[in-house]
Amino acid sequence: xxxxxxxxxxxxxxKYYALMNIVCNVLSSIFGLFSIALVIPLLDVxxxxxxxxxxxxxxxxxxxxxxxxxxxENVWYYKEVYGAExxxxxxxxxxxxxxxxxxVFRYLALFYMVPLRNFIISDYRIAAxxxxxxxxxxxxxxxKKGDLLSRMTSDLHQIEVAIMSSLEAFTKEPITIIISLVxxxxxxxxxxxxxxxxxxxxxxFAALIGxxxxxxxxxxQSKLGDIVALIEETLMGVRVxxxxxxxxxxxxxxxxxxxxxxxxxxxxNRTSDGSSPISETISIAVFATILWIGGKMVLxxxxxMTASVFIGYLTVFSQLMSPAxxxxxxxxxxxxxxxxxxxxxxxxxxxEIITEKPNAHSILKFQDTIEFKNVSFKYDExxxxxxxxxxxxKGQTVALIGPSGSGKSTLxxxxxxxxxxxxxxxxIDGVDIRDYKILELxxxxxxxxxxxxxxxxxxxxxxxxxxxxxxKTQIEEAAKIANAHSFIIENENGYETNIGDRGxxxxxGQKQRLSxxxxxxxxxxxxxxxEATSALDTASxxxxxxxxxxxxxxxxxxxxxxxxxTIINADLIxxxxxxxxxxxxxxxxxxQQNGTYKQLIQMQQIPD
Numbered sequence: 001x002x003x004x005x006x007x008x009x010x011x012x013x014x015k016y017y018a019l020m021n022i023v024c025n026v027l028s029s030i031f032g033l034f035s036i037a038l039v040i041p042l043l044d045v046x047x048x049x050x051x052x053x054x055x056x057x058x059x060x061x062x063x064x065x066x067x068x069x070x071x072x073e074n075v076w077y078y079k080e081v082y083g084a085e086x087x088x089x090x091x092x093x094x095x096x097x098x099x100x101x102x103x104v105f106r107y108l109a110l111f112y113m114v115p116l117r118n119f120i121i122s123d124y125r126i127a128a129x130x131x132x133x134x135x136x137x138x139x140x141x142x143x144k145k146g147d148l149l150s151r152m153t154s155d156l157h158q159i160e161v162a163i164m165s166s167l168e169a170f171t172k173e174p175i176t177i178i179i180s181l182v183x184x185x186x187x188x189x190x191x192x193x194x195x196x197x198x199x200x201x202x203x204x205f206a207a208l209i210g211x212x213x214x215x216x217x218x219x220x221q222s223k224l225g226d227i228v229a230l231i232e233e234t235l236m237g238v239r240v241x242x243x244x245x246x247x248x249x250x251x252x253x254x255x256x257x258x259x260x261x262x263x264x265x266x267x268x269n270r271t272s273d274g275s276s277p278i279s280e281t282i283s284i285a286v287f288a289t290i291l292w293i294g295g296k297m298v299l300x301x302x303x304x305m306t307a308s309v310f311i312g313y314l315t316v317f318s319q320l321m322s323p324a325x326x327x328x329x330x331x332x333x334x335x336x337x338x339x340x341x342x343x344x345x346x347x348x349x350x351x352e353i354i355t356e357k358p359n360a361h362s363i364l365k366f367q368d369t370i371e372f373k374n375v376s377f378k379y380d381e382x383x384x385x386x387x388x389x390x391x392x393x394k395g396q397t398v399a400l401i402g403p404s405g406s407g408k409s410t411l412x413x414x415x416x417x418x419x420x421x422x423x424x425x426x427x428i429d430g431v432d433i434r435d436y437k438i439l440e441l442x443x444x445x446x447x448x449x450x451x452x453x454x455x456x457x458x459x460x461x462x463x464x465x466x467x468x469x470x471x472k473t474q475i476e477e478a479a480k481i482a483n484a485h486s487f488i489i490e491n492e493n494g495y496e497t498n499i500g501d502r503g504x505x506x507x508x509g510q511k512q513r514l515s516x517x518x519x520x521x522x523x524x525x526x527x528x529x530x531e532a533t534s535a536l537d538t539a540s541x542x543x544x545x546x547x548x549x550x551x552x553x554x555x556x557x558x559x560x561x562x563x564x565x566t567i568i569n570a571d572l573i574x575x576x577x578x579x580x581x582x583x584x585x586x587x588x589x590x591x592q593q594n595g596t597y598k599q600l601i602q603m604q605q606i607p608d
Contacts, residue, residue: 010120017116018171024109025172029179031102033316109172121160128152128347135347136354137418138379146229147222151347154224155340158217162337169330173323180320187313188305191294194286216268218339223261230254290317354417360437366444366525366556367429369393370415375424376579377410384410385579387424392572397557399567401600402576408560411576412528415558416442446524446551450531452511454503459488460495462503463517470521482517483547484510509543516547527557564604573597 011018079087129152140148184192234241234250241250294313297305370392377385385407392398400408413419414426417433426433433441454462463478464470475495479485487510491497503511512532519527532548545566561567568587575583575590575597583595590597 010123011116013123014116014119017112017119020112021109021116022171022175024105024112025175026179028102028105028109029172029176031098031105032176033179033183033319034098113171117160121156124159124344125152125156128156128344131348131350134352135350136352137413138353139350141379144225144229146227146232147225148347149232150221150225150228151340151343154228155221155343158221158340159337159344162333162340169326170334173327173330176323177320177327180316180323183316184313184320187309187316188294188297191290191297191313194289194293212271215339216264216271217335217337218342220261220264220268221340221343223257223264226257227254227261230257287314287317290314354420354438356438357435361431361435363428363431363436363440363444366394369427369429370526370556371425371427371430372411373425373427375414375421375426377407377414377419377422383422383579385414385421388579388581390574390581390584392556392558394556395554396571397552397559397567397569398572398574399559399561399570400574400576401561401564401567401597405578406576407579408576409530412447412530412558412560415526415528416445416447443522444524445526445528446519446522447528448512448515448519448530448532448548452503452508452515454499454506454511454514456498456501458493458496458498459491459514462499462514463495463521465518465521467521474521475517478517478520479514481520481547481550482513483543483550484513484517487513512544513547516544516551520551525556527552527555529557530560531562532559564601575600 078090082090132148132152181192230250230253234254241247291314294305294310298307298310372388372390375385375388376383388407388411400411402408410419414421415433417438420434428436428441455465459479460472460475463475472495476485479488479495488495488497497505499505499511499514503514506514516532529548532544559567559570567573571586572584573587573590574581575595577596583590583593583597585593591601
């Protein structure tokens with residue numbers, strides 16, 4: 001139930017709606033039961049052939065027998081004065097008014113529940129999405145994107161359907177049950193004990209079913225996450241799938257996962273569907289027992305139980321069975337939703353490893369140096385970077401090279417605090433970057449990676465990404481520096497052209513130049529280029545490299561490169577192997593050494 005209590009916290013913000021829902025449900029239940037209570041004097045007097053005293057007495061006692069007697073006297077009195085048909089018409093009209101009031105307040109209860117449901121789910125969705133935005137990269141390297149998508153869509157929908165419908169039942173049905181039980185106790189306490197004796201059996205049964213449903217639903221939602229993950233991979237890799245004729249292979253994988261999900265859903269639905277007939281059987285058994293015992297009381301005139309009172313008792317009890325059954329169904333539905341709550345809460349409650357200190361320093365300008373002091377880092381057990389020391393001065397172009405897996409990209413990820421070092425410090429202007437405000441630290445940097453990450457939006461919005469109050473002139477200037485302006489204006493809609501999902505309407509070189517324009521638009525002090533040209537053809541590489549040369553002017557630049565021809569003119573070249581610096585210096589310095597750098601140059605057939 002921990003997940004449910006976590007969910008309830010989201011209702012505190014909207015307690016007004018919750019309170020009004022409860023008040024309206026109470027009034028609805030009272031008016032509904034009050035209309036039923038009129039059955040007793042109506043049956044006992046209106047259709048009775050026995051004459052009764054028409055004198056009306058003042059009643060000071062308010063137990064059930066005195067109230068019934070008072071009702072009989074009034075009905076008999078008005079029957080004698082106005083006639084039976086008039087009294088019948090009056091009582092029927094009064095019942096209609098009570099039922100109308102019941103339904104008015106029932107509608108008002110739903111009226112206040114609608115915003116409560118939608119606001120809570122909206123807040124839950126925002127909380128989960130906000131958590132995704134702030135969680136570290138290490139979280140996403142461990143989780144499947146498809147499973148995260150499933151939690152943000154299917155599980156949130158399950159919460160809305162299962163939990164929110166249960167929330168309505170959990171506020172309405174207990175009120176109706178309590179009011180009905182109070183009235184039953186008021187009518188005949190001894191007979192009502194039978195009702196209470198059946199409650200533990202029903203509660204135990206509901207708990208067992210609920211626990212089983214929660215377990216089955218959790219497994220079902222997990223398998224759905226696997227399906228969504230496979231679909232997401234299929235959509236991203238459709239070109240490769242067709243190229244390798246892998247349709248049958250993936251279809252078989254999908255069918256296996258889909259069968260597991262379907263089988264689990266069948267089990268969960270059968271469990272849920274089985275709870276209703278069993279609970280109804282228990283209710284009917286209790287009803288039959290009450291009918292037998294109550295009937296004996298009427299026949300023996302025991303405890304003042306008359307036929308009209310017994311019929312009224314049964315009528316009220318019949319009103320108790322429906323909400324009790326609805327409450328049981330809501331409990332089962334809630335348990336299915338709790339599995340989804342737990343899955344979404346795993347996102348919301350995930351630890352934000354990259355945290356900002358309470359009194360973090362402000363940094364608006366890079367002034368002097370970036371310094372790595374005895375920096376080590378590991379993802380799991382094996383170190384990717386080991387006891388690394390390096391100083392990057394303001395205005396320098398520093399190139400990081402080395403074989404795959406040497407730690408180049410990881411090193412650049414440490415600077416904007418996508419990860420924190422396992423050991424050692426990274427200092428900017430002499431201050432540990434963990435002491436700076438995270439957003440201001442990252443605001444100093446422009447990052448261009450090998451994979452161009454663009455969004456399904458216009459060219460202008462991709463260039464001005466996350467920046468407000470950017471003029472059209474500024475966007476165009478950034479595009480010109482990135483060698484992108486010429487191909488942009490060739491489009492019919494120019495800068496307002498939508499580039500499609502992940503920029504799939506553009507070529508690789510065009511996408512990369514837009515990424516560079518986006519970096520230019522931030523006017524960064526520190527530029528990080530992570531293999532920005534390695535995936536491009538020669539013609540595109542030339543255009544992109546020209547764009548990179550344009551934005552590197554008067555900026556501190558850190559380049560990760562495989563193509564050594566692009567970094568020959570760097571102020572400092574750092575050669576990494578297995579997370580350690582094995583060489584560093586200018587191109588000419590390193591050529592003079594018979595080391596890794598010279599071997600790489602010779603392998604790529606670059607002239608000395």
